[in-house]
Amino acid sequence: MQTELHSTIGNATGAELRLATKLIAGAYQSRHGQFAYEAFEYINSTYFADTLPWPLVVWACTPYGKCVGLTDSGSPLPLVLLHSRAEMLASPPYAFDVLVHECIHVAVHYLHGGGTGETSHNCPEWRSEVDRLAPLLGFPTFRAGANKVKRVPIGDGSLTKTGKPATTTARVSEATFDGQPVPYAATVAGFPDGLRRHLGRAAADYQRPLPFPHALNSAAGR
Numbered sequence: 311m312q313t314e315l316h317s318t319i320g321n322a323t324g325a326e327l328r329l330a331t332k333l334i335a336g337a338y339q340s341r342h343g344q345f346a347y348e349a350f351e352y353i354n355s356t357y358f359a360d361t362l363p364w365p366l367v368v369w370a371c372t373p374y375g376k377c378v379g380l381t382d383s384g385s386p387l388p389l390v391l392l393h394s395r396a397e398m399l400a401s402p403p404y405a406f407d408v409l410v411h412e413c414i415h416v417a418v419h420y421l422h423g424g425g426t427g428e429t430s431h432n433c434p435e436w437r438s439e440v441d442r443l444a445p446l447l448g449f450p451t452f453r454a455g456a457n458k459v460k461r462v463p464i465g466d467g468s469l470t471k472t473g474k475p476a477t478t479t480a481r482v483s484e485a486t487f488d489g490q491p492v493p494y495a496a497t498v499a500g501f502p503d504g505l506r507r508h509l510g511r512a513a514a515d516y517q518r519p520l521p522f523p524h525a526l527n528s529a530a531g532r
């Protein structure tokens with residue numbers, strides 16, 4: 311039985327796997343499970359030209375309380391967790407943003423060979439995906455600049471022995487919106503939901519319907 315199962319898994323085609331995961335999501339997680347795959351298919355085709363590896367998407371409590379999503383890329387195919395907290399369950403556009411964020415992690419790991427920076431959110435691969443997606447998600451003037459430790463003037467008028475303004479090291483965000491600096495953690499690391507919140511647009515944006523039919527649509531009549 312065990313061997314039979316292993317060979318079935320090993321021989322499963324992409325189409326079978328896609329169907330199986332969607333069936334399981336719908337069977338065990340009902341409309342939210344269905345929604346997760348409807349959203350994933352839209353994100354994959356609209357923003358990633360259908361190049362992302364097929365994930366298992368599950369609604370659950372993520373291991374770190376403050377993460378609203380989590381991607382485990384330790385397997386040949388990604389496992390994406392969406393936090394089943396009330397705000398996420400109640401707001402398809404919010405959950406959509408979180409899934410976009412997780413899909414960027416999937417792209418960095420599976421399409422770009424992993425991040426080469428300090429952290430998974432502070433690396434050139436993450437930033438280049440954010441820059442590519444920002445205009446597609448309605449943020450044409452956002453630039454995901456680097457987040458570096460730099461020498462900056464202390465600014466209290468003190469001078470070095472050679473008479474130059476004294477400096478100290480500080481972490482500086484080079485991310486900008488409309489040409490103005492914006493904090494890295496909120497806007498680049500937390501993209502796109504964090505940027506939306508930083509701009510004060512989340513409340514309004516999350517009232518808008520998503521651009522594809524889905525199981526959580528009230529028009530679905532359930």
Ligand SMILES: [Zn+2]
Nearest residue numbers: 411415431499
């Ligand atoms: Zn992340």
